[in-house]
Amino acid sequence: MRKAIIGGTGVYQLEEARETQTILTAFGSVSYDIMSIEGQEIVFLARHGSKHALPPHKINYRANMMALKMLEVDEILATCAVGSMNDAFAPGDIVVIRDFIDFTKNRPQSFYEGDDTKVVHVEMTDPYCSNLRSRFLQRAGMLEIMVQGEAVYVCTEGPRFETASEIRMYRQLGGDVVGMTNVPEVVLAKELGMCYAAVGIITNWCTGIEGNSIEGHQIDQSMALRKNQVTKAFVDVLTN
Ligand code: HPA
Numbered sequence: 001m002r003k004a005i006i007g008g009t010g011v012y013q014l015e016e017a018r019e020t021q022t023i024l025t026a027f028g029s030v031s032y033d034i035m036s037i038e039g040q041e042i043v044f045l046a047r048h049g050s051k052h053a054l055p056p057h058k059i060n061y062r063a064n065m066m067a068l069k070m071l072e073v074d075e076i077l078a079t080c081a082v083g084s085m086n087d088a089f090a091p092g093d094i095v096v097i098r099d100f101i102d103f104t105k106n107r108p109q110s111f112y113e114g115d116d117t118k119v120v121h122v123e124m125t126d127p128y129c130s131n132l133r134s135r136f137l138q139r140a141g142m143l144e145i146m147v148q149g150e151a152v153y154v155c156t157e158g159p160r161f162e163t164a165s166e167i168r169m170y171r172q173l174g175g176d177v178v179g180m181t182n183v184p185e186v187v188l189a190k191e192l193g194m195c196y197a198a199v200g201i202i203t204n205w206c207t208g209i210e211g212n213s214i215e216g217h218q219i220d221q222s223m224a225l226r227k228n229q230v231t232k233a234f235v236d237v238l239t240n
Pocket of ligand 1: 214
């Protein structure tokens with residue numbers, strides 16, 4: 001079986017030697033890099049495209065996840081840039097996502113539409129694979145990469161950032177971090193029976209938490225600081 005890494009904002013390729021290929025799925029075509037590391041084939045997929053041309057609400061999540069399934073991937077580790085509304089998680093910190101709250105509005109969320117497919121209600125007790133989560137924590141520890149904790153991810157539709165009132169509400173509901181892409185990615189992985197875990201890199205305080213508005217350069221700086229550490233740990237998890 002192959003393994004996969006999905007790169008979110010700021011993570012558009014891996015350092016290792018790579019070859020770009022394209023696969024056609026029933027939902028559209030998907031480009032990915034493929035590399036062999038220590039005898040293990042790893043597929044790398046840039047969620048927003050290699051030049052970040054796709055905003056979160058325009059990503060073809062079903063094509064991406066179907067492509068990984070067709071490539072015989074059984075384990076996926078994904079990065080995601082997130083804002084923090086939890087005082088314990090500051091910009092530059094790394095968190096493991098343990099659950100989500102979905103506030104997306106207009107995205108196909110399933111491979112089972114009920115037309116010519118059966119009706120399926122996928123189970124969500126453990127949306128993020130606990131085995132991959134604990135292996136990531138273990139390897140990060142061995143590589144001396146500081147992981148701040150586990151976080152509940154609120155997924156918004158975007159592409160706009162949230163209002164301060166929305167963030168107050170999400171916080172009251174139990175959210176720790178906010179992003180725009182983990183739903184439906186994690187849901188579709190589960191429907192296809194692939195183990196999926198996501199690691200958040202905190203890029204900013206959410207709107208209204210620290211007073212300042214969210215700046216693009218803040219997001220770029222935090223990602224640049226952490227992306228190599230996180231992807232190194234991902235490769236380590238998937239090849240051991
Ligand atoms: N909100 C939503 N998505 C994000 C944020 C945020 O503050 N930061 C990075 N992705």
